[in-house]
Amino acid sequence: MKKLTGTTKELDVLSIFGMPGLGKTTLARKVYNSPSIVNHFDVKVWCVVSQAYNRTTLLVEIFKQAINKECKIKENDNVADMLRKILIGKRYLIVLDDIWEVEAWEDLRLCFPRGEKGCRVMVTTRIEQVAKHLQHRSDPYTLRFLTKEESWVLLQKKVFRGENCPSNLVEAGLQISKHCKGLPLVVVLIAGIIAKMGREASLWLEVANDLSSLALGEQSMKVIQSSYDHLENHLKHCVLYMGLFPEDHKIAVDDLLKFWMAEEFVLNSETENMEEASRNCLNDLVNRSLVMVSTKKINGDIERCILHDVVREFCLRKLKEEKFMQLTVPSSPYQHLCSMNSRLCVYIHDDLVKQLDHCEYQFDKITLLESKESTKCFGECSRSLQFIAHPNFNPWKKSNPLPLLVKLKLVRVLHFPYEELPSSWPIAVQSLTDLRYLEISVEEFDFKWISHLLDLQTLVVCSSKFRRTSPATIWKMKKLRHVNVKKFSLVWDDNDKAIFEESSTTMLANLKTLHSHHICVDDMNPRFWWRFANLEELSLRVEALPSCPLFPSVEVHTRLQSLNLVISPREFLGSVGWESYFVFPSNLRHLRIGEWKASEECFPVLEELSIRTGYYYKEIPPSFADIPTLRLIKLSDYMDSLGVSAMNIKKEIEENTGCDSLQVLLLS
Incomplete structure (x- = not known):
């Protein structure tokens, strides 16, 4: 209200922004009709823009409201010029409700003279980009969700129309308010339902329990x-x-x-x-x-x-x-494949979670996959099968997944990180040649078991134990973008090391992230990292001094932004010249490390520094306060002096910039 009637004389645009149902139009209408606003402006116009707006129609509507009378507009009239002339010299308030496109504002803005009268334009939008584009002197006003208490106040107002809520309905009413999740539209719609019901707590509790279906009315x-x-x-x-x-x-x-x-x-x-x-x-x-x-x-x-x-x-x-994805639940006999072109999703609704321990709800008992006809259809589908389970449900707890996996020949995303698969899992995966995303938990793993997955983009392998594996066949999977095998050490056999010779052109050009428990670097040559030329994230454990600098070429690491480096054992850190092996790429934004010696000049764009087990490291160089992008220092298992140095850096940044821009997390 103050922004509309404030002392600013120049034209200002006030945007009300928020998701559908938050009450943008309601708030704007309440302000628009306020007596103080009515008396403050010479001209008041309310116009709904909507998605399919027409510039001429909008201008005519605004013009008619501005002159406050009906008039006939001729086809060749310049309505934009007529409107501008009417508004010149007047203090006006134009409300543009439900504006979707920046172009809509650009079509209208020249019609609104700036002047020195304290004119205002108020818009409502659900598009953040529009709100920011329209910003003049005032920031967009972002509507928040209601609290549970505010929802309850609104619910009572709509249901009881000023009367007090009977005490026997308070508890049920609070439950309903909580389930509305702070969205005023839902509160109002539910109020319309329960206002017509009997005032019995049991009836209201039924509404609370079935709120999702009731809320989504027409x-x-x-x-x-x-x-x-x-x-x-x-x-x-x-x-x-x-x-x-x-x-x-x-x-x-x-x-x-x-x-x-x-x-x-x-x-x-x-x-x-x-x-x-x-x-x-x-x-x-x-x-x-x-x-x-x-x-x-x-x-x-x-x-x-x-x-x-x-x-x-x-x-x-x-x-x-839209038959975009077919939903099914295990052991339902009344299901058939509704479309050969749709995805199938084994979807566990929230209400079913409590029943999922029963054997009839296991994933190896999906009726839709048991018939030969359905299996044949799936084999001919042009789309994929997608399986999404509730996170509280372990689909393999009482069932063997392998017979089911064999049937999912078109599945693209297999995401089962929670329970360790049986040792025969590689056999089932042989037929899943369409996989793009594979995340599994296994006891044993070898890249050769999945090297036939030529379209695989993301590989995440979890294990309860530390293992070693040879990545020799990884070069076949040219589309790999993200590899995370944190419990596995990648060790090349002697016969496989020819790949790193300068004469070899083999590389994984698409690989963006590589996380491993340990990558054997003791036999590394200068051409090693050229095989992974576009890495952006790297987790690396060094257990012996490499035969050449860890990052020998600046050019090959221009994209590397995140480095997680573990140096173990630490004994060789005191070796003569060991620092020359650890010259870091200058484009790092995130660094997680236990030991190093470097100045701020090595990390000109660093945003996050994480030091773990820092008992061997006494302080962070004070010069790190000169890194303008630094936003977070995170320490774990550290010496007191290291924590003190981090806090000193934070203090210096505040003194130099006047901003509390650096966050320091000290974890014991």
């Missing part, structure tokens, strides 16, 4: 549908896929982006790789208020995201409606 369906219709096809696929994760599940973004890539929802363009394209898709969905940010990394990237329950329920309905 009105809220239309609200989400309008955002969905505005998406490009690949974005529709991305958000529908997210609907398959459990309710309130905080989705790990790094995994989600790899799932999208594996399903080929996102294809790389000429100017960006697949990872960048996938992250841009997620940012676009967040920008459109369909996906919520749960946590962010220190560099501002999204770490975990979440769907609001209303958006998630919409996605589940849309999945079935």
